[in-house]
Amino acid sequence: MANILHKIKAYLYENLLTKDNPNDYIARTVSERSLSVKQICEAAVNRGGADVSSAAMEHATELFLKEMAYQLCDGYSINTGYFTASTQIRGVFDSPTETFSSNKHNILFQFNQGEKLRSEIPNIEISILGVADASAVILQVKDVKSGTINDVLTPKRNLRISGNKIKIAGDNPANGIFFIDTTTQTRRQVEASDVVINNPSELIVIIPQLSPSTYTLEVVTQYSGGTTTLKEPRTAVFDKPLTVI
Secondary structure, three states: OOOOOEEEEEEEEEOOOOOOOOOOEEEEEOOOOOOOHHHHHHHHHHOOOOOOOHHHHHHHHHHHHHHHHHHHHOOOOEEOOOEEEEEEEEOOOOOOOOOOOOOOOEEEEEEEEOHHHHOOHHHEEEEEEEEOOOOOEEEEEEEOOOOOEOOEOOOOOEEEEEEEOOOOOOOOOOOEEEEEEOOOOOEEEOOHHHEEEEOOOEEEEEOOOOOOEEEEEEEEEEEOOOOOEEEEEEEEEOOOOEEEO
């Protein structure tokens, strides 16, 4: 029997991404917060008994990550044991002599779980907390240009947002679809004319001209699911960071 070392809580949400079974659900983990390199290193010292200072560990980790990024940019694959990483080129080449074009092709970095991380899965206990409150939620984001799921943003191209009760409705000026730069906290709103599809379970928008960075996606709406709108807007925040390369 596995030695349970970790516990993850999750809520069930109606599965709107498949049509074969209208009564099925998907589980979404309840994330307490997002940890930085600094916080992980502090935890390694305070909880894990690391024999170096958290500052020294953070410095070494930043050096490692910087060098790993450099090597990935030279086309090397990475295998840390805990995760693997590689560089990929997305897009179609129409002939053997066609060259790479940033307008047509994309460079992406792909990360996957490694054997050491995978070996920890039997030590995790999952606690299903029941069906989540039927509020607005973003379940999946697809960048149409690159074809990636929950990953890359291509400015000035289409983004398909799937979820529940995410239709933009109501006259509150706070309503809208926003990209928040995780570094500067600058909020960039999608113009109303760039909302191509506005349905309860699907939005298709044209991504604004965002600068290279990492972004959080927010949908703010008064949509209630019925014929009336909510008195106050509610916000659905996508729990995965999205990147403009």
